Amino acid sequence: MLAIVCPGQGAQKPGFLSPWLELPGVEDALSALSEAGGVDLLRHGTESDADTIRDTAVAQPLLVAAGILAAAGLYQEQALPAPDMVAGHSVGELTAAALGGVLSNGDAMRLVAARSQAMATAAAAEPTSMAAVVGGTREDVLAAIERHGLHPANLNSAAQVVAAGASERIAALAEDGPAKARVIPLQVAGAFHTPYMASARSALAEFAPTLTPTDPAVPLLSNAGGEVVTSGGRYLELIVEQVASPVDWESCMAGMRERGVTAMLEVAPAGTLTGLAKRELKGISLANLNTPDDLEQARALVREHAGRTDQEN
Numbered sequence: 001m002l003a004i005v006c007p008g009q010g011a012q013k014p015g016f017l018s019p020w021l022e023l024p025g026v027e028d029a030l031s032a033l034s035e036a037g038g039v040d041l042l043r044h045g046t047e048s049d050a051d052t053i054r055d056t057a058v059a060q061p062l063l064v065a066a067g068i069l070a071a072a073g074l075y076q077e078q079a080l081p082a083p084d085m086v087a088g089h090s091v092g093e094l095t096a097a098a099l100g101g102v103l104s105n106g107d108a109m110r111l112v113a114a115r116s117q118a119m120a121t122a123a124a125a126e127p128t129s130m131a132a133v134v135g136g137t138r139e140d141v142l143a144a145i146e147r148h149g150l151h152p153a154n155l156n157s158a159a160q161v162v163a164a165g166a167s168e169r170i171a172a173l174a175e176d177g178p179a180k181a182r183v184i185p186l187q188v189a190g191a192f193h194t195p196y197m198a199s200a201r202s203a204l205a206e207f208a209p210t211l212t213p214t215d216p217a218v219p220l221l222s223n224a225g226g227e228v229v230t231s232g233g234r235y236l237e238l239i240v241e242q243v244a245s246p247v248d249w250e251s252c253m254a255g256m257r258e259r260g261v262t263a264m265l266e267v268a269p270a271g272t273l274t275g276l277a278k279r280e281l282k283g284i285s286l287a288n289l290n291t292p293d294d295l296e297q298a299r300a301l302v303r304e305h306a307g308r309t310d311q312e313n
Helices: 018-022 026-037 041-046 050-054 056-074 092-099 105-123 138-147 167-175 195-210 232-242 249-258 272-280 292-305
Strands: 002-006 085-088 128-135 151-157 160-166 181-185 263-267 285-289
Touching: 002 056, 002 092, 002 272, 002 292, 018 026, 018 041, 018 056, 018 292, 026 041, 026 056, 026 105, 041 056, 050 056, 056 092, 056 105, 056 263, 056 292, 085 092, 085 249, 092 105, 092 232, 105 195, 128 138, 128 151, 128 167, 138 151, 138 160, 138 181, 151 249, 151 272, 160 167, 167 181, 195 232, 249 272, 263 272, 263 292, 272 285, 285 292
Parallel strands: 002 085, 002 263, 263 285
Antiparallel strands: 128 160, 128 181, 151 160
């Protein structure tokens, strides 16, 4: 069984879309995605520096477009079987919705434009930030986060929780963190996936009715506790709530394990989620689709694992 997964904000790197422009039709496809998202993806994906593409309103559309382009390149071979499930981390859930047939590419780009702008506006309201807490016990980590008046924004794995909140409290956590854990401040614009994003949630709730979702063509695992989304309407409800609620990627991986996933393919810019899977989903096959050079290996993985049960592999 194959899961295709889509990374979240922070995975982008300067120039990471450049290799994809070697494929025929990609520049035109990128132009159409740019128009839908209201962002010059060609320039930002090939020329802009790290600081420019760290901007939430740039990074999020870039990530969704990259995943759509990579998946399109993968499935140029019409006989390739569909994945058994899709999932995305944070903004990657919008990419997953496009790959899973819940949203058209155009609607996915319109949604990420609205989402990123709303989150950027909310983040600008007051100084907030995030930090990864790596190691320690879950009980000690959550207790330290609560003690400093912060929020657990991302439950990434058994060994990694991301705390978010006021910048001075993030600094205090770094000075007085949980036992046997490292606190690593993140270069982000705000406290995403916390109550600080309430205004962004309201903005998305107003925007969501302009979209035309359909039911997933393949199971879509949600960041909301790993719930399997079965309707387009439910997807929109969850994606609106997601901006101000924790991203529970640990539960998504648990859902993959329970359903017998034997392989994970991460679309560009790949590496973060397969890295977590190396520790949490030991024994499954992993592949990253970062450039067209990775396409043959990725297609081989799809042919071997998609549409097969654990017992068949």
